Amino acid sequence: MVSATILLLIPLLPALGALINGVRAAANPVTHKNRTITNAVALGSTGLSALLAAWTVITYVGGGMSSAYQHAYYTWIPAGLGHVGANGIASFAVDFAFRIDTLSCTMLLIVTWIGFLIHVYATGYMAHEEGYTRFFTYLNLFMFMMLLLVLGANYMVMFVGWEGVGLCSYLLIGFYYDKNFAADAGKKAFVANRIGDFGFVLGIFLIFNTFGTADYGKVFALASANPAAYAGIATTICVLLFVGACGKSAQIPLYVWLPDAMAGPTPVSALIHAATMVTAGVYMVVRSNVLFRLSPDAMLVVAVVGAVTAIFAATIGIAQNDIKKVLAYSTVSQLGFMFLAAGVGAFTAAIFHVMTHAFFKACLFLGAGSVIHGCGGEQDMRKMGGLRKYMPKTRMTMLIACIAIAGFPPLAGFFSKDEILATTFEHHGFLYFLGMVAATCTAFYMFRLYFMTFSGDYRAAHVEGHPESEPEHAGHDVIPSHPHLDDGDIHSDKAHGHHVEAHDPHESPWSMTGVLWVLAILAVIGGFVGIPEMFGGAHPTIFQRWLSPVLLPLGGERFEFPEASRMQEALLILSSVAVATLGWFIAFVLYKKDSAFARATRLRLRFAFLHRLLENKYYVDEFYNFVFVGGTLAFSRALSWFDAHIIDGIVNGVRHLTVILFGHGSSLFDKYVVDGAVNGVGYSARGGSRLFRKMQSGFVQNYALVMAGGIVLVAAVYLFTKP
Amino acid sequence: MPEAIPSTAAYLMLSGTLFAIGLVGVIIRRNMITVLMAVELMMNAVNINLVAFSHRFASLEGQVFTIFIITVAAGEAAVGLAIIIQLYRLKSTINVDEARSMNG
Numbered sequence: 001m002v003s004a005t006i007l008l009l010i011p012l013l014p015a016l017g018a019l020i021n022g023v024r025a026a027a028n029p030v031t032h033k034n035r036t037i038t039n040a041v042a043l044g045s046t047g048l049s050a051l052l053a054a055w056t057v058i059t060y061v062g063g064g065m066s067s068a069y070q071h072a073y074y075t076w077i078p079a080g081l082g083h084v085g086a087n088g089i090a091s092f093a094v095d096f097a098f099r100i101d102t103l104s105c106t107m108l109l110i111v112t113w114i115g116f117l118i119h120v121y122a123t124g125y126m127a128h129e130e131g132y133t134r135f136f137t138y139l140n141l142f143m144f145m146m147l148l149l150v151l152g153a154n155y156m157v158m159f160v161g162w163e164g165v166g167l168c169s170y171l172l173i174g175f176y177y178d179k180n181f182a183a184d185a186g187k188k189a190f191v192a193n194r195i196g197d198f199g200f201v202l203g204i205f206l207i208f209n210t211f212g213t214a215d216y217g218k219v220f221a222l223a224s225a226n227p228a229a230y231a232g233i234a235t236t237i238c239v240l241l242f243v244g245a246c247g248k249s250a251q252i253p254l255y256v257w258l259p260d261a262m263a264g265p266t267p268v269s270a271l272i273h274a275a276t277m278v279t280a281g282v283y284m285v286v287r288s289n290v291l292f293r294l295s296p297d298a299m300l301v302v303a304v305v306g307a308v309t310a311i312f313a314a315t316i317g318i319a320q321n322d323i324k325k326v327l328a329y330s331t332v333s334q335l336g337f338m339f340l341a342a343g344v345g346a347f348t349a350a351i352f353h354v355m356t357h358a359f360f361k362a363c364l365f366l367g368a369g370s371v372i373h374g375c376g377g378e379q380d381m382r383k384m385g386g387l388r389k390y391m392p393k394t395r396m397t398m399l400i401a402c403i404a405i406a407g408f409p410p411l412a413g414f415f416s417k418d419e420i421l422a423t424t425f426e427h428h429g430f431l432y433f434l435g436m437v438a439a440t441c442t443a444f445y446m447f448r449l450y451f452m453t454f455s456g457d458y459r460a461a462h463v464e465g466h467p468e469s470e471p472e473h474a475g476h477d478v479i480p481s482h483p484h485l486d487d488g489d490i491h492s493d494k495a496h497g498h499h500v501e502a503h504d505p506h507e508s509p510w511s512m513t514g515v516l517w518v519l520a521i522l523a524v525i526g527g528f529v530g531i532p533e534m535f536g537g538a539h540p541t542i543f544q545r546w547l548s549p550v551l552l553p554l555g556g557e558r559f560e561f562p563e564a565s566r567m568q569e570a571l572l573i574l575s576s577v578a579v580a581t582l583g584w585f586i587a588f589v590l591y592k593k594d595s596a597f598a599r600a601t602r603l604r605l606r607f608a609f610l611h612r613l614l615e616n617k618y619y620v621d622e623f624y625n626f627v628f629v630g631g632t633l634a635f636s637r638a639l640s641w642f643d644a645h646i647i648d649g650i651v652n653g654v655r656h657l658t659v660i661l662f663g664h665g666s667s668l669f670d671k672y673v674v675d676g677a678v679n680g681v682g683y684s685a686r687g688g689s690r691l692f693r694k695m696q697s698g699f700v701q702n703y704a705l706v707m708a709g710g711i712v713l714v715a716a717v718y719l720f721t722k723p
Numbered sequence: 724m725p726e727a728i729p730s731t732a733a734y735l736m737l738s739g740t741l742f743a744i745g746l747v748g749v750i751i752r753r754n755m756i757t758v759l760m761a762v763e764l765m766m767n768a769v770n771i772n773l774v775a776f777s778h779r780f781a782s783l784e785g786q787v788f789t790i791f792i793i794t795v796a797a798g799e800a801a802v803g804l805a806i807i808i809q810l811y812r813l814k815s816t817i818n819v820d821e822a823r824s825m826n827g
Contacts, residue, residue, distance in 0.1 A: 698826025700819055705750050
């Protein structure tokens with residue numbers, strides 16, 4: 001039996017860690033001392049929380065997993081009790097409740113264990129940083145919020161976590177807050193997320209208005225018992241929820257914040273912007289699968305947005321030279337795959353891909369962090385190369401993760417991506433085609449990254465003469481795009497401020513490489529829980545059966561996992577391996593066989609326009625900047641002009657009119673009679689006010705004090721003279 | 724009805740304390756940003772009052788008001804910060820005592 005106390009402790013321990021470290025960081029913001037205490041608090045709280053999470057999952061599975069375990073700790077929002085609304089909704093009461101079922105178990109294990117590993121890695125990566133304790137405060141706070149998000153038993157608790165992780169993401173992107181690009185990237189993430197959250201919160205309102213509750217169990221029970229009644233409203237609800245997911249999980253059109261979010265320290269990119277937070281949108285869609293399945297239209301929207309994002313981001317990833325930017329666009333693209341899966345009804349494949357992606361993408365990001373760490377803060381892949389010699393452990397683990405994400409069997413990424421593509425093939429031929437192209441691009445840009453970083457010779461010394469940086473075809477120098485973004489492009493981890501002087505790259509400490517190995521091993525074996533029948537698994541796969549309790553029947557009709565014929569399945573697997581090989585082969589020819597990249601340069605010159613388009617990310621940032629930022633500015637200028645010309649004009653016109661109409665005619669009367677009276681009053685007033693003008697000190701706070709005193713006086717008179 | 728409604732007095736005391744802290748902050752602090760924060764504190768003390776009474780009388784109106792106030796407060800904070808920035812550009816300081824050209 002799951003223990004409610006232990007369940008509560010899982011999120012509370014990181015919260016406690018954040019509190020302790022937060023107080024310590026506030027008391028002593030820049031110190032390099034007492035790092036042991038910070039480590040003990042941060043690692044201890046997340047480690048213990050991870051152990052408790054494992055224990056909870058074990059007890060839940062041991063208890064037979066017959067039904068979801070739910071525990072309400074207290075009534076969180078007991079608003080409007082006894083108040084019956086027009087539609088018969090009794091009250092707006094929300095419990096602070098946690099829910100354990102197979103879906104939240106999966107997410108719980110991913111979040112706590114990957115989170116713990118990344119905490120360990122960060123102790124090595126951040127060792128030389130100022131604000132060390134502040135960093136771990138934010139990281140622990142993030143763990144708390146993320147755990148609220150996945151454990152919450154209703155949409156409101158999820159929303160608290162949802163906003164909380166957004167806050168932590170903002171704080172950590174802007175961790176180097178004295179650098180403009182980091183502060184701007186943080187703001188951008190916050191604004192883009194706010195747009196999504198607006199949709200999400202409207203979706204929650206609509207759920208409450210329709211079902212009278214925000215509790216998962218009750219909402220889904222109502223919807224699954226009577227699908228026909230809710231099919232109409234479900235489309236609106238799901239589209240609104242999906243807007244929220246677009247913001248959090250960086251889908252078109254709100255994906256623009258995620259690449260810029262790489263301005264944060266690399267462990268943050270791995271934990272928040274690859275493994276956990278950005279998958280919250282996928283989790284939410286899968287959590288709401290009952291509602292989504294009611295509405296084929298909403299499902300189609302999800303699938304199309306996912307597929308288009310997958311290919312859009314993958315093509316951008318091809319032309320990036322910043323190692324973290326490549327990984328960032330790769331993350332956007334992989335998230336697109338997850339939504340594609342959810343949109344075609346392969347909810348288990350979506351969560352499966354969340355899991356495998358957490359393994360290999362965290363490994364890739366942390367490997368990139370290790371590379372950046374070893375190269376003295378350099379992020380430009382054109383200035384790397386040949387790191388195989390210097391960082392053998394990082395190289396091995398990144399190679400494994402590259403193979404996994406490219407989708408070669410039998411690594412984790414193969415099984416999850418194949419399941420997604422196979423299900424897509426069943427439903428939608430064109431989306432399948434998009435997915436296949438995106439998969440080819442994935443294999444290409446991942447191996448391009450690998451070859452540029454680890455093969456050939458180390459290029460940092462003689463980069464000036466390098467063909468890739470000749471000014472006439474380096475799009476960066478030619479295109480004046482807005483400066484802060486470009487600043488963030490290449491120099492972002494210059495803020496990661498150790499070893500600025502040039503010397504040979506070095507391997508990272510064990511705390512970093514050890515974590516890399518754990519993640520690499522997970523990236524190898526993680527896929528076996530979803531092994532299809534073809535390779536000796538079962539139908540449905542272990543992972544599908546594990547998650548099937550979450551996929552409630554609709555109106556008595558059970559959720560069926562599609563089963564393809566052997567022949568079709570074999571062909572699909574062959575073709576997905578073929579596209580992965582194709583991507584690898586192109587990268588091999590362009591970047592490995594030819595270590596001067598002469599072929600790549602020729603190719604780029606041939607397709608200069610296309611390359612520039614991709615390198616500049618289809619100019620979406622410029623477009624948004626022009627339309628939204630420029631639009632807002634133009635609107636406020638228009639208002640300012642309206643104020644200066646129209647409002648002031650009216651006021652001035654009235655004055656002129658008054659002067660013309662009355663001024664001249666009555667000036668004589670005015671001069672002698674009125675002025676005489678007015679001056680008389682004026683003189684007496686001036687005499688009198690000489691006494692009181694000292695009260696008008698100009699100190700606003702004096703006025704506030706007098707006002708407060710007056711209110712106290714009035715209140716006192718009122719209270720004491722009341723009969 | 725919930726198990727036991729906590730006494731409204733506790734909420735009112737909290738609200739009163741917060742209000743007093745905010746008022747003192749407004750009166751004694753010289754940094755304009757701190758003053759703005761103190762004003763926010765007073766406003767939230769009022770919000771707590773509204774929510775407490777809303778809970779006491781089991782009606783949603785107070786809470787709806789609170790949501791409105793929070794929304795308006797966001798706008799108010801934006802305007803306040805804009806004023807502070809303009810003042811800083813004008814006087815190169817955000818000390819409230821420097822902004823007293825309206826004295827008599």
